[in-house]
Amino acid sequence: LQEELVAALDECGAAGLGYGPVEGLPTLKATIAGRLAQRRVIASPEQVLVVSGATQGIALIAQSLIEPGDEVAVESPTYIGALQTFAAAGARLIGVPVDGKGVRVDLLESVLSRRRIRLLFLQPTHHNPTGTTVPPERREQLLAPSWRYGVPIVEDDAYGELWHEPPDPFPLKASDRHELVIHLSTFSKTVAPGLRVGYVAGPAALVRRLALAKQFSDLNTSALSQLALARFLAAGEYERHLHLVRAIYALRWATMLAALSGLANIDVSPHSKGGFYLWCRLDGALNARQIVAAAARRGVTLIAGEAFFPPGSGAPGDSHRWIRLSFSSASPEAIVEGIARLAVVLRRQPISIPASQIEGTQPLV
Ligand SMILES: Cc1ncc(COP(=O)(O)O)c(C=O)c1O
DSSP states (O other): OHHHHHHHHHHHGGGGGSOOOTTOOHHHHHHHHHHHHHTTOOOOGGGEEEESSHHHHHHHHHHHHOOTTOEEEEEESOOHHHHHHHHHTTOEEEEEEEETTEEOHHHHHHHHHHSOEEEEEEOOSSOTTTOOOOOHHHHHHHHHHHHHHTOOEEEEOTTTTOBSSSOOOOOGGGGOSSSOEEEEEESTTTTOGGGOOEEEEOOHHHHHHHHHHHHHHTSSSOHHHHHHHHHHHHTTHHHHHHHHHHHHHHHHHHHHHHHHHTOTTEEEOTTOOBSSEEEEEEOTTOOHHHHHHHHHHTTOOOEEGGGGSOTTSSOOTTGGGEEEEEOSSSOHHHHHHHHHHHHHHHTTOOOOOOHHHHTTSOOOO
């Protein structure tokens, strides 16, 4: 990536440091469209908008399609950033419970038939926080109510290419026959979040509308980041990199699963086959917030699951018992050590770790 950044500057000079087209660099858009086609998503470069991270994609979609007070249906639980962004746009969030195969289609059907849902936000593949991937047979069922009631789906595919075990699922958009799926993804999880490059693929009219909103948001996504990424992709480095990181994450995922398997008072949701997270339920006697605070004192960072449930709707009675563990940035050794420390917290026994080992170090998990 460093080489591609330098080469991009050598090749493009001032153009790499200037403003770029609001929709994104044509070379990158064409490359993204080509990659999507390999994953059975048919989108022309005009149907692709480069955005400054999926976060901006969600914000532009919210700004363009949502009026304050509109209802947006989301999986319960779902990605915190989406909850915050839709709430900031004035949306009322309606949570639809999930099971081990993703969002419950019967409940989705009932929500769409009874309410005036304006937009549906879903992560069908390697969901954050649960790790769940909607199996092929449920994908068609999931699309049917959206088609029937004409409700667009935002498919956030941030982790779609990061599977630990094949088969690699195609995006939901690959099965969309009515142009109701707006596909959203990012290079943050596969390459680097600091690049701030993501993309939206959807109907050309919508992409033009989002581009207008983007113009007032940030003019364009960093041309230098886009140039470097376009070169990274064209040189085949992206494929090689994906291959490498998939193996690294698969090892971390398996290490964390194995480390957790010996613990009595925590249940790991068994549905994760990709992404960065394990979604776990604590023993009835344990409260996630207290565990999070106690773990932080031992240098272990995790997130209390409550934050992932839309406020006031769809949160199950046991939402205070869930935690999300991330294995993306810790080495296998750090994961083993981190889970060992968590085990001590869960057993509520004091732990004696020299302060020198904790202070100034990165949190372990
Ligand atoms: C599901 C999901 N969508 C979007 C994002 C944000 O990605 P970006 O860095 O591209 O804004 C994240 C980051 O955690 C995420 O988990």
